[in-house]
Amino acid sequence: MPRPRWEQVRRFCLLQGYTETRTDHYYHDKVLPDGSSSGTKVSFGKERQEVPPELWTRVWSRQLRLRDEGEFWRGLAGAAVGFASSPISGPATPLPAYLVRFLEHTLRYSDEQIAATSREQAQQLLNQHYAAELQE
Amino acid sequence: MGTPESQHMIREVNLTTARNLSPLYDEAVRDEHPVIIRRGRRERGVLSSREQQLRLLAPYELLVDVIPEDESGGYTLWVRELDLGEHGVTLAEARAALLDSVRSYVRYFFLRWDLFQHLPDRVAQEPYVYRLSLATDDHELAEMLFGSRATAPALSSAPPAR
Numbered sequence: 001m002p003r004p005r006w007e008q009v010r011r012f013c014l015l016q017g018y019t020e021t022r023t024d025h026y027y028h029d030k031v032l033p034d035g036s037s038s039g040t041k042v043s044f045g046k047e048r049q050e051v052p053p054e055l056w057t058r059v060w061s062r063q064l065r066l067r068d069e070g071e072f073w074r075g076l077a078g079a080a081v082g083f084a085s086s087p088i089s090g091p092a093t094p095l096p097a098y099l100v101r102f103l104e105h106t107l108r109y110s111d112e113q114i115a116a117t118s119r120e121q122a123q124q125l126l127n128q129h130y131a132a133e134l135q136e
Numbered sequence: 137m138g139t140p141e142s143q144h145m146i147r148e149v150n151l152t153t154a155r156n157l158s159p160l161y162d163e164a165v166r167d168e169h170p171v172i173i174r175r176g177r178r179e180r181g182v183l184s185s186r187e188q189q190l191r192l193l194a195p196y197e198l199l200v201d202v203i204p205e206d207e208s209g210g211y212t213l214w215v216r217e218l219d220l221g222e223h224g225v226t227l228a229e230a231r232a233a234l235l236d237s238v239r240s241y242v243r244y245f246f247l248r249w250d251l252f253q254h255l256p257d258r259v260a261q262e263p264y265v266y267r268l269s270l271a272t273d274d275h276e277l278a279e280m281l282f283g284s285r286a287t288a289p290a291l292s293s294a295p296p297a298r
Contacts, residue, residue: 021244021247021248023240023243023244024240025237029248029251031251035254036255036256036257037252037258041241043237050208052207052208052210052223053205055203055205055212055214055221058212058219059221063219063220098203098204101204102204123201126201126202126204127200127201130202130227131282133227133228134202134231135278135283
């Protein structure tokens with residue numbers, strides 16, 4: 001599935017009746033029927049850029065709370081979209097590819113060790129790997 | 137014998153009394169004895185020190201995930217508690233973008249509070265947003281985002297024994 005540009009994310013929100021608020025970014029919000037909210041932000045000057053893949057997964061699932069990625073493209077074409085009733089946690093695979101690569105190439109885990117590592121554990125290991133650099 | 141319900145547990149003054157703010161400020165901020173300031177019968181504000189509020193909000197730790205963008209390059213940083221993320225070509229660029237984004241979101245959150253106070257998912261963010269709003273500079277904000285929790289030795293970075 002293709003990845004959208006930020007301007008398409010903004011257009012989706014406008015087409016789907018989100019409230020747009022301009023501050024130092026474009027913010028979009030919509031109240032869903034279950035009382036939760038769907039919303040995202042588009043930064044000025046980034047409209048023509050593609051949304052990076054891992055960020056995009058979190059934008060459509062965690063921020064926009066769409067039922068699946070295809071709902072975005074249906075909504076961008078003007079159709080009604082389906083929302084997840086509660087926040088979903090991203091890909092259902094045991095470990096996303098970026099975490100498998102980190103365990104395999106950086107920590108030199110075996111296949112068995114990778115299989116025994118939960119997503120939460122792997123993400124914590126990755127966070128720790130970069131922690132010192134982030135704290136500078 | 138119980139305390140009469142009408143006896144306040146912390147000092148309460150009306151707005152007229154609070155116009156002489158300096159002694160109340162000393163009491164609430166320097167001595168860390170919070171003071172309630174009442175206007176009319178229903179409105180009450182609390183004057184307390186920033187440090188005291190930061191201590192109370194300390195359990196609301198934020199966790200930032202580092203996500204390498206292997207396909208397109210760069211890094212995404214994602215704040216789980218706020219469902220908010222930023223991307224940068226380098227980790228330093230992503231970090232700077234996230235700090236900017238968090239500052240912006242905190243301002244936006246308060247701007248939209250009339251609506252957000254009715255939405256449970258946004259209300260759940262309130263203590264985290266409030267804690268972040270107390271940061272006085274980038275260093276303190278970064279400490280809240282990238283501080284102890286991210287580096288806590290909850291897990292060993294060494295691979296398990298084969």
